[in-house]
Amino acid sequence: MLKEIWSMTTPTEFTNQEKVIEIKGISPKFVHQVCVINLEQEMPELVAPLPAFSVFFDVSYKGSGTYESTSEHYLVYWDNQTLTIPYNVSSENQDADEENITIEITQMDDSGTATLRSVMLCVDDGKKTTRINDLTRITSVPDSSVLVVDGDSGTRAITYSNFANSTLSKLNSKTFSLDAGKITIPSAINALYKHSPSNDAGGHNGVYRGKDLGTSFTNAMSSAITAGTFDDMYIGDYLTLNGHVYRIAGFNLIRRCGDTSFTANHVCFVPDATLYNAQMHNTETGAYVAGDEANTTEGGYVSSDMRTANLEQAKQTILDDFGSSHVLTYRDMLTTAVADGQASGRAWTDCQVELMSEIMVFGTKVWGDSGFETGIISSQLPLFALNPEMIHIRSYYWLRSIRSSNAFCDVSNSGFPNYTNASVPHGVRPFFFVK
């Protein structure tokens, strides 16, 4: 980078053909120096090939020693009237006390008035004029851009496109420590790709992720469900809607089920916590009352007060949180009768927000030991299969399975499959399907 150490910037006109500039007392301690002379004269019509000015540049040194002087002659042409004179201070002259410069400028054509606009003495500190950090930023590199490469063959240029291809070719053969150095990076990526889950219900049912999906059920989510691709949704992912945490429990669990085939793609959600407490069979006080009359499973889950009345609050909460158009209705085979303490009848029933069965939570019948218990969801929800911790919420919650003529099944606060008389208030932790 050039640094100015002396300058004359006031323009001086001259018409007497010659101008002499003397610069004295410059310290010659820099090795690389530059003198920039800026001249101006209007160009005559017929003398264009000739020089405009002749410049003698003379440098001499003073001090206690013996020093060498340098004298050079330059021609300045009409089309470029700026003369840049680099000169080096030789090692013999570096100890001199001062450097004196004489510049003699002669007009080659004396028909006009010449102007000496400026003279500058500079030192070149060797630094680049612009730092990389000072360069203008770009956000993408065109393939045709050129990078500089310096090597045994000298300094060469390469297009960004070729540089990128060359770099990728290098990476293609690198193994690093993958599989003890036996597998290249592309091979490892291919292996991962081959084993990655498919972008459908089957693939997504097999991956527990647990990602926070935000505080709203978006149109993008709905579209991905409708398309059956379930983009960015996996088992355990959760939404927090109006303070309720709803977690994805499965994909397309009831597709192709029902007395009429259920065809819509869907996601099953289960709240992390119970929404409130309620009885399977209501009493006047809302509290547990002993005896067969207050504790009955007659009519099965379909006829229970839980299903005919107490689930309504959960249904309204879920419809408000997700939007009524997103919560699906469907048909399931639910228990309608009990004989000898076991479910004895079942019927197709319109459903929307329901209690889970023992099979859906634990993956097996435990206390509700009747084939009539199993509706169209005849396996454990993927959420509970992949992460059993999600079953256990340190709070009792009802299941729809029937244990006896007096008791329905539930999940205990300690985590074991349990059953409780129907008039006991327990937590309501329902499931539902969303599109």
Added chain:
Amino acid sequence: MNETYNIVLADGTEVLANLNGNCYITETDIDNEMLSDENLSHITISGDDYFNYHCTNIWEQDDLKCFILRELTAQEKAQIKMDAKIEFIAMMCDIDIDF
């Protein structure tokens, strides 16, 4: 999708009922006496014969009668046979027994 069945009981009574799951739903005013084990010992359902049936539940829903039928298990049938034999022996021996 519910299907409609014509059930003919042992005493000749006909019941027209829709089947939802294993629940028959009918407008006929049925009761436990009509659907006793005796009256279900031989029934026809839409022309097919069935023997030794049992009604597990009868209830009313939406002004319709609902009931569930099932076939007696092999053990229950064996028990009925054994009870009949014991009753016959007791009769021949002129002994009163309570089951």
